[in-house]
Amino acid sequence: MRSQYDAVVIGAGPAGSTAAYEIASAGFSVLLLEKHSRPGFPLSCAEAVSIGAVASLPEMREEWISTRIKRACLVGPNQCRITVNRKNAGYILDRPRFDFALAERARAAGADLVCNAIGRDLTRPDRLFASVDVLLESGETVPVEAKVFIAADGVESQIARTAGMTNLCNRDEVFAAAQYRVEEIDIESDVMTFYVGRKIAPGGYVWVFPKSDRSANIGIGITGKTLRGGDAVRMLNRFLRTWYPGGKIGSRSCGLVPTFQGTGTFRLHNILAVGDAARAIDSFSGAGIGHALSSGKHAGRAAAAYISGEITDIGELDSLYPGRYFDERLEELKLYARLRRAYLRFTDGDFNDIVYILRDYFDGRSADNIHVGTLIVHLIKTRPRLLKFIRYVL
Amino acid sequence: MLVINQETCLECGGCVALCPEEALFLSFNRLECNQDVCTMCLICISFCPVGALGENHAVAI
Structure with a gap:
């Protein structure tokens, strides 16, 4: 570990490792910190991903897959x-292997991976953050300077919150x-x-x-x-x-x-939050791996653009991150946040009704290429009283 | 005073994300609480999926 890098990424989950990979691939120095003794451990995930969620990866290795759904x-x-x-x-993944492989991919591209290390306090002497205190398991604290910091430390999001990012969960x-x-x-x-x-x-x-x-x-x-x-x-x-x-x-x-909280939790000066730390998640199902990969990729590329000098004003970063991530996923994030609002109001009678209606609808029919909007229309046509929920979805 | 049952706690960090005072923090394999900052709002206690958090009335009084 050196005392100075172009970027420091805190957290080597799918979001952090993807961001580190992008920065290293662009030719810049990056430190990737992991609190645990190795990436992917311990498991705190249901491990399900849709095919689309991992489509951005160049390959899907057999050893990362537990079962095919x-x-x-x-x-x-x-x-x-x-x-x-x-x-x-989709797949049920083997997250320990999947996470480890993504961190290894970042390392192969040139990132310095340091485990048993926590990014703690960020110092901001001027307009931008300049260094992060890295706490090692020995108890020693080492300051590391960088131009950009990526907060990828999961739901607790300690690094972003300590720095003043407003992403407190309700x-x-x-x-x-x-x-x-x-x-x-x-x-x-x-x-x-x-x-x-x-x-x-x-x-x-x-x-x-x-x-x-x-x-x-x-x-x-x-x-x-x-x-x-x-x-x-x-x-x-x-x-x-x-x-x-x-x-x-x-x-x-x-x-x-967490549930998606809208804008405002993705960047604070030169800190970019990704994955769960940014609340980048499908609020309806709780699926987060696809959002981690997508937000990590775009944050990493935005960081590289800033480090290279392609972008000089930090405020212009927003168009790249979260801008590009939003281009890819914002509509979906908003739709699922709205579906959740309706879902929270369902009684057990509504749930039973919905299962019966869907059972008739899908009798002998495949769910390939079925859009959620089509299903909503069918549910309301069949059971008009479900219309009362539509205002939460629109 | 907030009491953490370290045997039950799985160090998921959920309470850290909810703590309005930033009193809770995850260190290496351990959840810790800065009692000087904690206001006993009880949000973390009501959230904890495994029920690892509680309050010690005797000390609070």
């Missing part, structure tokens, strides 16, 4: 279910999530299953994502004003007792799934 199943509160087929829907809007790796269960390895309902998972859902035909990531995300500490784990335990009583619980993880 070809069907999605939705289970309503009264246990009615609908399964839809979708060719090449307790009533985020998901509290808990997940177990459940082993020794019989499961179809190409189906991802979602359980919905106010009792089973208020404001959210339970997911069962197969890791093999004998194991799965089973987790829950819940939201709302009335939730208390420990509710996520209590509800997850209740679900497992009902649906997978014989399952053996392996590793456990939990977390906060």
Whole structure:
């Protein structure tokens, strides 16, 4: 580790490693800091990605994939279910291997990867931030100077918040999530299953994502004003007792799934926030890997443009980041944030209705190329009382 | 005073993202609270997915 780089990236998850790769590929020096002993550890993710989410990667290696998803199943509160087929829907990843490979890609391009190191305080002697204090596991703090800083340290977003970036999460809007790796269960390895309902998972859902035909990531995300500490784990335990009583619980993880907060959380002077740190996430499903890759790529390229002198005024960076990222993803971010607002108002009766209507709709029909708008129109035509939710979606 | 059950805590950092006072922070494999800054707003306690946070009334009084 040197005392000066062109850029410092804090956090070697998919967003940070992608940003570091872009900066290094452009020929600039970059330090990539990881708090843990290696990237991709420990797991705190349900590991699902759509094919589109990883389309920007030049390759998708077999060793990063645990299972290939070809069907999605939705289970309503009264246990009615609908399964839809979708060719090449996506993957359940092996995140430790995936994250490690992305960090290695950055390193191969020239980035300095330093593990067991936390980016703490940023100093700003003038208009721009000039250096970051890097805390090593020994307790020693080393200042590192750079022209640009990328905050990629996950939901806690410590580096951005300490620097004054306004991305505090609102307790009533985020998901509290808990997940177990459940082993020794019989499961179809190409189906991802979602359980919905106010009792089973208020404001959210339970997911069962197969890791093999004998194991799965089973987790829950819940939201709302009335939730208390420990509710996520209590509800997850209740679900497992009902649906997978014989399952053996392996590793456990939990977390906060942020919701997209609109503009204003992506850049502060010469700090660019990416991935979960920027709340760049699908607020409806909580899917974040695709947004991490996309925001990381555009932030990295914007940083490189600034370092090269192609952009001289830091304010002009916005057109590149978050501008280019928004060009790619903003409409989708907004749509899913709106869908979430309607979803939060569904009663268990609404959920059951929706499952029944979709089951009739998809009878013998593939879900390939189906747009969410088409489904909304069909739901309202079939059950006009669902129209009352439309104002939340528009 | 905010009490962290280190045995139960999975160091997910969710409470850090919610803390309006920036009293909570994740160090290496450990969640810590700066009690001087914490106002006991209880947001973190009500959020924690695994119920690792609580309050110690005896000390608070």
